[in-house]
Amino acid sequence: MNELMVLLVRGIGIGAIYALIAMSFTVVYGSSRILNFAQGNFLILGGLIAAYVFGINPTPASWFLVLPLAAGAIAIIMAAQGIVTLWPLRSSTEQDSWVITTMAVSVIIGATLLLMRGPFSSVSASPFPSALIFGIPAPAPYVIALVLATFWYVFLRWFLTNTLPGLAISAISQDQDAARAAGIKVRRLQVAAFAISGLIIGSAGFVAAPVISLNAEGGFRFVVDGFAALIIGGLGSITGAAIGGLILGVLGMLATYFFGGEFRSLVVLLVLVAMLTTYPQGLFGFAKSRTV
Amino acid sequence: MKSLGIQNGFKIAVSAAALSLLAATLPFGASAQDKGPMKVGLILPLQVPSGYESEVGADMAVAEINKAGGILGRQVELVKADDQSNPTAAVAEVRRLIETEKVEALLGSVISQVALAVAPHVVRGNIIEIGVAGSSAVTPQAAPNFISSYFNGDAQAEAMFRYAAEDLKAKSIGILAESGSQAQNGVERLKKLAADAGITITGVQSFDARTPDMTPQLLDLKGGSPDAMLFWMIQQEDVVTYLKNVKDLGWDVKTSASGVGATAANYVKSALGEGWMDNIHGTLLRLNTYCPGEPLNGSEWTSFLERIKAFNPKDVEKLNPGNIIMIYNATYALKAGIEGAGSTDPKAITNYFETNEVKIPTGVAKLSPQAHFMIGADDIVTVTGPDKPREDGLILRARCG
Numbered sequence: 001m002n003e004l005m006v007l008l009v010r011g012i013g014i015g016a017i018y019a020l021i022a023m024s025f026t027v028v029y030g031s032s033r034i035l036n037f038a039q040g041n042f043l044i045l046g047g048l049i050a051a052y053v054f055g056i057n058p059t060p061a062s063w064f065l066v067l068p069l070a071a072g073a074i075a076i077i078m079a080a081q082g083i084v085t086l087w088p089l090r091s092s093t094e095q096d097s098w099v100i101t102t103m104a105v106s107v108i109i110g111a112t113l114l115l116m117r118g119p120f121s122s123v124s125a126s127p128f129p130s131a132l133i134f135g136i137p138a139p140a141p142y143v144i145a146l147v148l149a150t151f152w153y154v155f156l157r158w159f160l161t162n163t164l165p166g167l168a169i170s171a172i173s174q175d176q177d178a179a180r181a182a183g184i185k186v187r188r189l190q191v192a193a194f195a196i197s198g199l200i201i202g203s204a205g206f207v208a209a210p211v212i213s214l215n216a217e218g219g220f221r222f223v224v225d226g227f228a229a230l231i232i233g234g235l236g237s238i239t240g241a242a243i244g245g246l247i248l249g250v251l252g253m254l255a256t257y258f259f260g261g262e263f264r265s266l267v268v269l270l271v272l273v274a275m276l277t278t279y280p281q282g283l284f285g286f287a288k289s290r291t292v
Numbered sequence: 293m294k295s296l297g298i299q300n301g302f303k304i305a306v307s308a309a310a311l312s313l314l315a316a317t318l319p320f321g322a323s324a325q326d327k328g329p330m331k332v333g334l335i336l337p338l339q340v341p342s343g344y345e346s347e348v349g350a351d352m353a354v355a356e357i358n359k360a361g362g363i364l365g366r367q368v369e370l371v372k373a374d375d376q377s378n379p380t381a382a383v384a385e386v387r388r389l390i391e392t393e394k395v396e397a398l399l400g401s402v403i404s405q406v407a408l409a410v411a412p413h414v415v416r417g418n419i420i421e422i423g424v425a426g427s428s429a430v431t432p433q434a435a436p437n438f439i440s441s442y443f444n445g446d447a448q449a450e451a452m453f454r455y456a457a458e459d460l461k462a463k464s465i466g467i468l469a470e471s472g473s474q475a476q477n478g479v480e481r482l483k484k485l486a487a488d489a490g491i492t493i494t495g496v497q498s499f500d501a502r503t504p505d506m507t508p509q510l511l512d513l514k515g516g517s518p519d520a521m522l523f524w525m526i527q528q529e530d531v532v533t534y535l536k537n538v539k540d541l542g543w544d545v546k547t548s549a550s551g552v553g554a555t556a557a558n559y560v561k562s563a564l565g566e567g568w569m570d571n572i573h574g575t576l577l578r579l580n581t582y583c584p585g586e587p588l589n590g591s592e593w594t595s596f597l598e599r600i601k602a603f604n605p606k607d608v609e610k611l612n613p614g615n616i617i618m619i620y621n622a623t624y625a626l627k628a629g630i631e632g633a634g635s636t637d638p639k640a641i642t643n644y645f646e647t648n649e650v651k652i653p654t655g656v657a658k659l660s661p662q663a664h665f666m667i668g669a670d671d672i673v674t675v676t677g678p679d680k681p682r683e684d685g686l687i688l689r690a691r692c693g
């Protein structure tokens with residue numbers, strides 16, 4: 001077994017989960033310049049639905065049936081979060097109340113899970129066996145996460161460039177005031193962006209449930225890595241989020257293998273600092289001019 | 293006059309005797325009752341399973357102690373605080389317990405970094421702290437008022453190493469350990485033990501708790517072709533990840549593991565099913581184990597498991613008794629220490645433990661001035677098949693006879 005191939009395959013697999021988180025971040029950020037700090041909790045909620053419905057005995061048919069339902073449930077909750085988060089911004093977009101609101105939602109979800117379920121982790125299993133990729137066994141959640149990330153990437157590219165709501169969201173991301181002046185229902189579309197973000201993160205949590213810690217605190221690590229992927233790929237870019245996630249996944253594997261597990265976070269942070277210093281807009285982000 | 297004098301003398305003697313008797317009973321009598329309940333702080337990471345399990349252990353012990361008359365005749369009242377697994381938050385909470393709640397003693401913490409962070413405040417508050425920290429860094433010099441009802445990292449390392457060297461006959465080992473203080477201190481001890489025994493260490497790797505994938509660490513270690521692996525983890529999820537990743541790599545390696553390698557058996561079974569723990573051998577307290585031929589249902593451990601079931605029937609399937617026993621032990625040690633010393637003075641209590649053999653639920657504790665850990669290396673044994681307990685809950689010791 002070629003070690004580097006193993007690291008590459010598994011790195012891309014876990015990177016696909018980071019990519020999904022980063023894309024979910026990007027959809028909300030693009031429409032409202034809000035970074036949703038509750039993303040990790042929604043990831044866990046998606047996973048808990050899988051654990052609650054199936055435990056470790058899912059069947060492929062029922063699993064495929066419940067996947068969109070789980071994503072839809074998280075989308076509804078996240079749309080509600082969007083309404084609450086965007087409410088204080090109705091009179092002025094030049095404020096940062098969203099930082100507190102999204103953090104508060106994160107704390108509320110975490111505390112509710114703790115009170116309802118206690119601190120214990122739930123367990124979940126995939127209905128599919130490991131797949132062989134170039135002769136390397138890859139756990140099913142990694143493979144499905146990669147398929148899902150590809151699906152959401154293609155969908156978002158199509159949606160944002162070929163549909164009226166998508167084009168309107170793109171317009172909001174470029175200039176919110178101009179979009180409002182043009183008659184676009186800004187708030188409604190921003191809430192819709194929260195819902196789409198919920199679909200992505202809910203489905204990500206559902207498919208990744210077997211490899212993540214399904215407890216009140218389990219989402220934090222993934223959010224940090226998803227955010228790092230966002231910065232590497234470029235804030236606001238769907239392509240950047242997807243590629244950034246994959247890069248981070250492989251980078252983490254290689255850093256651990258060559259330097260040791262204790263250096264994994266250090267290497268990732270060094271890459272992040274190097275990126276912000278030399279190429280602050282990220283690999284696929286856009287440099288913005290500032291009027292003075 | 294004379295007889296009156298004799299009568300008066302007799303009265304004085306009787307009064308003096310009565311007063312002496314009263315004075316002798318004061319610590320257990322009037323003054324104790326005047327003080328009312330004894331407030332004891334409980335500092336734990338209540339958001340993680342081990343913290344919740346420790347809370348159950350403390351509640352259970354306090355309920356039993358109060359039913360039996362309390363400590364020095366005073367009922368015990370627990371005042372709980374959540375350290376959030378964060379030393380900074382722990383310091384704030386311990387200060388609240390000492391300065392606002394006026395606790396007379398502290399139970400917890402269960403994290404070495406937390407025990408070290410709160411130590412100066414515990415000393416300033418002049419109270420005793422009995423917890424479950426396992427790092428060798430928690431010395432009487434660093435934390436003078438702290439006593440651990442656990443074993444230290446060195447004892448754990450010795451038990452793990454002994455099994456790999458003597459039972460698995462390993463001539464080379466790989467080490468995989470969590471990045472926390474307890475495990476990393478243990479790694480240093482393992483390295484020294486290996487050097488002394490002439491056993492080659494083919495690689496050392498670490499991971500963050502609850503990491504989703506240990507493949508890169510395992511690939512690196514597998515490259516060294518060790519005869520056996522030493523695996524030191526704290527979270528039961530990490531046992532599942534390890535077993536899955538080892539299997540994915542097609543690596544058939546025997547593993548000598550830390551305590552959670554045995555106590556996570558139920559969790560592993562619920563996550564992966566049967567038959568995953570044949571190659572992993574964790575450590576347990578001796579009282580939790582048996583050898584063939586030993587009678588059923590007679591052990592203290594069996595009775596302890598039954599008491600847990602009666603005390604917390606709701607969560608009994610999820611609870612790890614190995615975590616419950618430790619703070620349960622600490623609570624009884626607190627009672628023994630205060631009653632032995634006759635006060636809550638931390639110096640008197642530590643002195644009592646250093647100069648006496650003290651009976652606690654897990655056996656007998658005798659501390660040295662150099663180390664305040666109640667459980668020694670001899671009290672820890674390696675087990676086999678922790679997912680297949682005997683009907684009384686005991687696990688088979690790997691070495692019998």
